[in-house]
Amino acid sequence: MNYFQITLNIAPIKPWTEILTQELAVIGFDSFTEENKSLQAYVSEENYNEDQFNALIEEYRQKKVAIKFEKEHIPAQNWNAVWESDYEPVNIDKKILIRAPFHKADSSFELAIEIQPQMSFGTGHHQTTYLLSKHLLTVDFKEKKVLDVGTGTGVLGILASKLGAETVFGTDIEEGAVENAIENCERNAVKNFEIIKGDIDLVPNEKYDIVIANINKNVLKRHMEAYAKLTKKNGLLFLSGFFETDISELSAHAKLYNFDTLESYQKETWAVIKLTKTI
Incomplete structure (x- = not known):
């Protein structure tokens, strides 16, 4: 792109x-x-x-x-060279290392994820990806079904799988992102993460324990009804891709669809909201 x-x-x-x-x-x-x-x-x-x-x-x-x-x-073909020249490994609380194939491995971390960024969003460098990665560590993923909307590089879905998720389903509207995410799953030996090209309307009509959506405010609001249909009662919804000044607006909008805000997190004006489905 x-x-x-x-x-x-x-x-x-x-x-x-x-x-x-x-x-x-x-x-x-x-x-x-x-x-x-x-x-x-x-x-x-x-x-x-x-x-x-x-x-x-x-x-x-x-x-x-x-x-x-x-x-x-x-031009799109310039991005790989730019990313590779500037790309540094991401250290998240000394627990997760997100690195590219050209970085050295480090066994001192609890979890390591290898990401070839290409042209997709989600390397851990952006504040929202960093925040989500950090706070997903506090969630019990054991035997959980996870939906990753706007998966980008697949880094968050891969993290969910490594944290014990039973299955992960991801979507992205960009064909290049889908191809990149599938490649990154292979790099990390993740086999329970299915990824398709398309928007929220192509997600199977199932119930998910945890839904992760790192997109932007307008798309999140437009998707909220779908998130409500796809999230189990007492399930978790993580929203990100917006600014801390948008927290109140998004929380109020989510409330209309029976989501209660549990917590919010901020980093350099960007934000994440953690919500639960009440009914």
Whole structure:
């Protein structure tokens, strides 16, 4: 998949960089980095709407916020080289090591997951993947059926399998992600993780003990009715892919579908919500 990288210089930086990041996420941008006082925002070519982007920038200029930006087109074939050159192993509380094939193994960790990132989301570097990996360690997966929506590299489903899940079912709308996740299952000798290309409507009409959805706020809200149908009574739902300022909105929306919020976790403005199905 081709991407656009848009580098934005914003003045004043605070609070506008954080606010703009959240609003860019609403219009399809899916990852962000900050470097040398600039914000780098990334959006897939198919999700980029130039009119929406320009309208948003104009809103900020009307608020007397100074914004300059440069747009760069990044072909899909460039991502592997970029990831490999910058990719470092991820150490999660000295318990989980998420590493690429070109990193050395380390037997001192309780769990090790080998991920070839390619062009899929989910290497453990992003705050949401890190948070979910950390807090899934506290969950009893023994003999549980798990659904991983928007699986990306498959890292969370692979982790669930390694933590004892009976079965894992994963979906992703990107064919490349599905192929990558299947390859990563093979790398980790995971055989109980089935992955299909498609959205939530293609998930078998079964009940799952644990549902994991690391996507974005708008998709999570749109999927909530399906999560309710697919989650067992007293089952767990983990939501992520949004900002800490969205916690109240998503918790309230989930409540409409009989989910109670148990806990929420934050890391660098990103968040995870842990919920349970009440009926």
